[in-house]
Amino acid sequence: MLNNKIIDEIASKISQMLASSPAADIEKNLNALLRGIFTKLELVTREEFDIQTQVLQRTREQLDALEKRLAEIEAQQKQ
Template sequence: MIDPKILEDFGAKMSALLANSPARDIEKNSKALLSGLLAKLDVVTREEFDVQASVLARTREKLKDLEARVEALEKARQG
């Protein structure tokens, strides 16, 4: 029967080997490259977009209300 300690040691060594493998470096470098490219494209996160969309919607509502008030004041001034 195989000793569980041997299996644990083998698993630990495999984990360490995979953590230090070139694949891990490639993944890390790819993420850094992609982040750099996205930064150059000047894109925003979905969260930032949603916040700005909400601000724009509120601003449009305020503008609509102000336009109605101006129109009412102009009518009152003329009448």
């Protein structure tokens, strides 16, 4: 069975090797590349989408109320 101290030392050495390797630079460059691609796609955040959904819901409610009111006015004019 391996000693916990040995496992911690191995994990520490691996972390140090990864930190000094080009993997960190590759990750940074990949993140920047992906952000650029997503920006060009003009994606919206979930928060922006939810806000627009609420605006659309209120607009539909107002439209329904106006249609109902118009129908009542038209019914009154027919009488």
